[in-house]
Amino acid sequence: MNRTQKQQWIETTNDQVKNAEIVLIAHYKGLTVAEITDLRVKMRAAGAGFKVTKNLLAKRAFVGTKYEDKVVDLFTGPTALAFANDPVSAAKALNEFSKKNEKLVLVGGAFGETVLDKAAIAQLASLPSLDELRAKIVGLLQAPATKVAGVLQAPAGQLARVFNAYATKAA
Numbered sequence: 001m002n003r004t005q006k007q008q009w010i011e012t013t014n015d016q017v018k019n020a021e022i023v024l025i026a027h028y029k030g031l032t033v034a035e036i037t038d039l040r041v042k043m044r045a046a047g048a049g050f051k052v053t054k055n056l057l058a059k060r061a062f063v064g065t066k067y068e069d070k071v072v073d074l075f076t077g078p079t080a081l082a083f084a085n086d087p088v089s090a091a092k093a094l095n096e097f098s099k100k101n102e103k104l105v106l107v108g109g110a111f112g113e114t115v116l117d118k119a120a121i122a123q124l125a126s127l128p129s130l131d132e133l134r135a136k137i138v139g140l141l142q143a144p145a146t147k148v149a150g151v152l153q154a155p156a157g158q159l160a161r162v163f164n165a166y167a168t169k170a171a
Contacts, residue, residue, distance in 0.1 A: 048084035
């Protein structure tokens with residue numbers, strides 16, 4: 001990487017981190033290129049980004065962000081950076097991959113003002129994702145509406161049967 005490429009990487013990463021709700025740091029020592037590519041695909045599917053970083057560039061990229069004083073100390077060794085707007089899906093994807101592949105070690109991260117350790121990331125990963133919560137809310141909202149519609153239709157149906165009975169009786 002030349003100097004302009006490094007500066008561009010720092011600026012791009014800075015923008016991504018500033019807009020992210022969660023930032024997670026992991027060590028990837030021993031992972032093959034195919035495994036990292038597989039992880040990137042899974043992270044992208046979860047709506048998250050994943051970058052292998054150079055520690056000095058990553059530290060510079062975090063300058064001026066809300067995570068600057070929370071995660072900069074975690075950049076030691078072969079470090080990778082994950083970031084996302086949906087904290088649960090990013091933590092879930094990274095945690096599941098680390099369970100299947102012990103070479104990926106979760107180091108920590110930050111969620112808003114909260115500093116996360118490995119246990120906190122695992123706990124966050126156990127929560128339902130944003131899409132799952134939305135589906136549950138829609139299901140809860142639809143259930144009473146269906147019941148209300150059934151209750152409202154029942155008297156009208158009974159009234160129609162009464163009118164039909166009178167009509168057939170009169171005929």
